Amino acid sequence: MKYALVTGGSRGIGKAVAIQLAKDGFNILLNFHSNSEAAEATAKIIEETGVQCSLLPFDVSDFDGVSKVIENWKSENREAKIEVLVNNAGITKDGLFIWTSQEAWNSVIKTNLDGFYNVTQAVLKDMLRSRYGRIINMVSLSGLKGNPGQVNYSAAKGAVIAATKALAQEIAKRKVTVNAVAPGFIKSDMTENLNEEELQKLVPMNRFGNPEEVANLVSFLASEKSSYITGEVININGGLYS
Secondary structure (H helix, E strand, O other): OEEEEEOOOOOHHHHHHHHHHHHOOOEEEEEEOOOHHHHHHHHHHHHOOOOOEEEEEOOOOOHHHHHHHHHHHHHHOOOOEEEEEEEOOOOOOOOOHHHOOHHHHHHHHHHHHHHHHHHHHHHHHHHHHHOOEEEEEEOOHHHHHOOOOOHHHHHHHHHHHHHHHHHHHHHHHHOEEEEEEEEOOEOOOOOOOOOHHHHHHHOOOOOOEOHHHHHHHHHHHOOHHHOOOOOOEEEEOOOOOO
């Protein structure tokens, strides 16, 4: 009973990742925060692949809430093992730094950075005990090169990148790998308000990526094929930045 937990898995990149991991043979724990309708629709697609899908509603920024939901699920599914964790949940609240409110700063840090801590803490001990696991953190081009208008988001994703590299070294001997995926412009909820026609001119491939292309990379990192890769940040941005 091997499971993959995908946070923010009801829409966009998270949805594509969850569906791909289901096709790879993982039962899915699909986390969502508030959009239960989208989560249920995604769960239906996942179950059509022949695996189980359990919905785990929690806010990744709430440590106690995360712990309670995951512990409850584990107590009800004692034979199950969470082998893969995809920390995908994230939010943006863009604007020039000088106009960034404390709320906009804190909420982005709590969801994107504290969310990584909260969810990873809830599953890591079991991975270490079983001496196997895959942790894949969804970061961003913004966390690598910085992006004007996204100081808060860049700070959070940059911190997750550093944490990925450090944690990977701590736990490598236990055969638990930790890697990050850094998408550029991907067609999703986060980019739907961007001027795709203009921005794709910046991309050498002259297009935005698709969520399924990101999901294929996550699929590789979640598999045995990636067993000697850890502490890496892999760009998927059409050649925009490396």
